[in-house]
Amino acid sequence: MNHENITLKSYKEIAPEGSVDLVYKLAKRLEGRxxxxxxxxxxxxxxxxxxxxxxxxxxELDIKTGWEVVAGTPLFYNTTKSFHNxxxxxxxxxxxxxxxxxxxxxRSNARHIxxxxxxxxxxxxxxxxxxxxxxxxxxxxxxxxIDISRPERKxxxxxxxxxxxxxxxxxxxxxxxxxxPIPQFLIYPSIDPLSEKNRELSKREINQVLEKYAIPTDKPxxxxxxxxxxxxxxxxVIEAYKLVKRYNDCYLILAGGGATDDPEGLQVLQxxxxxxxxxxxIFVLDLPSDSHLEINALQRIASVVLQKSTKEGFxxxxxxxxxxxxxVIGGAAGGITVQIINGETGFTVxxxxxxxxxxxxLLNNPLASAEMxxxxxxxxxxNFLIIRHLSDFLALAIESxxx
Amino acid sequence: MDxxxxxxxxxxxxxxxxxxxxxxxxxxLIEEVPVDSIYYHTHSYFLRHPYIAGTYPNxxxxxxxxxxxxxxxxxxLASVTPKPPKSIEEVRLELMEIIDEHLSSIHSIPFVGYGxxxxxxxxxxxxxxxxxxxxxxxxxxxxxxxxxxxxxYNHIFEAGTRxxxxxxxxxxxxxxxxxxxxxxxxxxxIDSYMYSLEGLRNKLLELCDEEIEG
Numbered sequence: 001m002n003h004e005n006i007t008l009k010s011y012k013e014i015a016p017e018g019s020v021d022l023v024y025k026l027a028k029r030l031e032g033r034x035x036x037x038x039x040x041x042x043x044x045x046x047x048x049x050x051x052x053x054x055x056x057x058x059x060e061l062d063i064k065t066g067w068e069v070v071a072g073t074p075l076f077y078n079t080t081k082s083f084h085n086x087x088x089x090x091x092x093x094x095x096x097x098x099x100x101x102x103x104x105x106x107r108s109n110a111r112h113i114x115x116x117x118x119x120x121x122x123x124x125x126x127x128x129x130x131x132x133x134x135x136x137x138x139x140x141x142x143x144x145x146i147d148i149s150r151p152e153r154k155x156x157x158x159x160x161x162x163x164x165x166x167x168x169x170x171x172x173x174x175x176x177x178x179x180x181p182i183p184q185f186l187i188y189p190s191i192d193p194l195s196e197k198n199r200e201l202s203k204r205e206i207n208q209v210l211e212k213y214a215i216p217t218d219k220p221x222x223x224x225x226x227x228x229x230x231x232x233x234x235x236x237v238i239e240a241y242k243l244v245k246r247y248n249d250c251y252l253i254l255a256g257g258g259a260t261d262d263p264e265g266l267q268v269l270q271x272x273x274x275x276x277x278x279x280x281x282i283f284v285l286d287l288p289s290d291s292h293l294e295i296n297a298l299q300r301i302a303s304v305v306l307q308k309s310t311k312e313g314f315x316x317x318x319x320x321x322x323x324x325x326x327x328v329i330g331g332a333a334g335g336i337t338v339q340i341i342n343g344e345t346g347f348t349v350x351x352x353x354x355x356x357x358x359x360x361x362l363l364n365n366p367l368a369s370a371e372m373x374x375x376x377x378x379x380x381x382x383n384f385l386i387i388r389h390l391s392d393f394l395a396l397a398i399e400s401x402x403x
Numbered sequence: 404m405d406x407x408x409x410x411x412x413x414x415x416x417x418x419x420x421x422x423x424x425x426x427x428x429x430x431x432l433i434e435e436v437p438v439d440s441i442y443y444h445t446h447s448y449f450l451r452h453p454y455i456a457g458t459y460p461n462x463x464x465x466x467x468x469x470x471x472x473x474x475x476x477x478x479x480l481a482s483v484t485p486k487p488p489k490s491i492e493e494v495r496l497e498l499m500e501i502i503d504e505h506l507s508s509i510h511s512i513p514f515v516g517y518g519x520x521x522x523x524x525x526x527x528x529x530x531x532x533x534x535x536x537x538x539x540x541x542x543x544x545x546x547x548x549x550x551x552x553x554x555x556y557n558h559i560f561e562a563g564t565r566x567x568x569x570x571x572x573x574x575x576x577x578x579x580x581x582x583x584x585x586x587x588x589x590x591x592x593i594d595s596y597m598y599s600l601e602g603l604r605n606k607l608l609e610l611c612d613e614e615i616e617g
Contacts, residue, residue, distance in 0.1 A: 016551060016552065017549060017550070017551055017552075018411065018533060018549065018550050018551030018553075018554070019551055021533060021534060021551070022411050022413065022531055022533070022551055022553070025411075025531045025532060025533065026413065026529075026531060171418065174418055174522035174524060175422075175519065175520070175522060177418035177419075177420045177522065178420065179420055180420065183417055184417065184418040184420060185415060185416060185417055185418065186416040186417070186418055186524065187416075332517075337519070342469075350517065382552075383451075391413055392413065392415075394413075395413040395414075395415050395529050396415055398529060399415050399527060399529065
């Protein structure tokens with residue numbers, strides 16, 4: 001299906017019975033109202049990805065919805081990138097110039113962006129300062145997509161000054177909530193079942209990907225898709241694979257990206273390659289960030305999908321694999337525990353040994369594995385698809401406007 | 404005769420910014436949080452798990468059993484059935500009594516080691532009418548088969564609890580509009596807290612089929 005042809009009706013056959021109709025009914029209550037989303041980039045990253053689909057769907061529902069992107073200087077982006085890291089707990093150094101530049105660029109953006117809308121949704125910390133232009137009648141919500149459970153205090157207090165002026169904050173997990181004098185809401189992220197990363201693929205498309213990376217299919221495939229990052233524990237995955245390999249013959253694919261522009265990622269990738277050096281059945285794929293079709297194909301041919309993170313935000317790769325009816329073994333961390341009901345829709349594990357044991361169980365019990373995959377898809381259909389996300393967002397807009 | 408108008412619902416989940424790391428703190432916060440929070444962690448648990456019923460039917464029991472790893476408290480808390488006409492305040496009291504009694508029977512307070520703390524939240528339910536309505540029993544059954552599971556939640560759990568009517572909207576309409584008292588009673592006899600919403604819908608449909616077959 002061409003992206004331009006995707007409408008709300010396209011989801012009717014995919015989303016749970018009646019859920020698209022509920023979205024229409026919710027939208028009716030927002031008739032004549034306007035929404036505005038503001039973030040920091042129109043390309044790349046999860047926020048832009050979801051907004052690209054959200055905005056046309058909201059306009060299709062006759063809710064006038066705009067999308068603006070803040071502009072900035074190199075120092076501004078450097079500062080907001082540091083905000084991002086500091087909010088996720090990384091020790092970061094800030095200079096007074098950085099704070100000044102943030103304020104200066106925010107003022108400039110406020111002059112150039114038309115902020116008139118009934119509900120304004122500000123995504124992440126970059127545009128958060130625009131709140132000073134809030135009009136009395138409009139409702140402003142701050143949508144935080146990142147893990148701020150342990151923020152660097154200095155930066156948090158700087159941003160908190162802005163955040164407390166909002167009408168509400170939205171987080172992706174309960175543990176990201178902070179002590180704030182404004183209402184805090186929980187909305188889980190979602191995947192789009194019609195996107196390139198999740199749409200149904202033909203056998204030909206899958207085979208092309210397998211040929212491209214010379215991946216054989218004569219043995220079961222274990223797969224982990226994630227950035228080469230210590231917290232994703234790729235080395236732990238290799239250890240688990242080695243334990244499994246003593247009993248069950250299989251391949252392991254570690255597919256990820258983000259190593260080229262991330263020095264830490266490069267180091268992890270290097271270690272992974274060293275650890276996998278003498279293992280002929282391990283494939284390490286450093287993929288470009290737009291390899292959606294490739295990831296889709298790999299998830300579809302895998303027998304077991306792993307996400308053995310030791311620290312995780314929400315980890316939507318879990319939902320992506322579950323949507324493809326794969327039993328997922330995930331680390332018992334962050335949003336993974338929300339997506340996997342242990343023993344029902346997959347397994348959560350706490351150690352290399354636990355991970356290996358669950359892999360062996362799934363490889364040796366194909367019927368149980370298929371049943372788990374079926375439940376995983378159904379659970380994802382009901383909880384982690386874009387229609388549920390849209391419905392949650394509309395409900396919050398209704399609640400904020402009291403309509 | 405008024406038709407039955409099927410109405411679904413959407414839940415807005417609000418974080419209270421309060422968390423418990425051990426069973427004593429859990430007890431203190433259960434006493435302190437607004438009633439909407441007790442509702443969220445007991446009743447609307449079912450709205451969030453429409454397809455697969457969890458091991459235990461409320462968030463408190465699951466947390467005690469899986470995050471604290473105190474299976475005994477988990478089992479005891481799982482026995483709390485918030486079925487109306489029991490009010491949510493009564494549910495709160497029952498939960499507190501169980502935790503209090505449990506704590507007085509052990510020597511140290513179980514706490515979260517490797518698990519996650521308990522995060523208190525509260526619910527706001529927005530009711531949404533659907534396109535479905537029924538004048539006849541046949542239409543009722545057909546709509547029941549097709550509706551979103553949130554409709555089942557709204558007309559059974561939400562209707563029974565928030566309004567404290569004690570009886571589901573389905574049962575009231577079957578009895579008053581269609582004079583099907585026996586079927587209405589059978590609907591009420593279902594232990595709805597033992598099903599997922601999807602399972603509950605199937606059970607209701609099964610009873611409708613039995614009614615038709617006589």
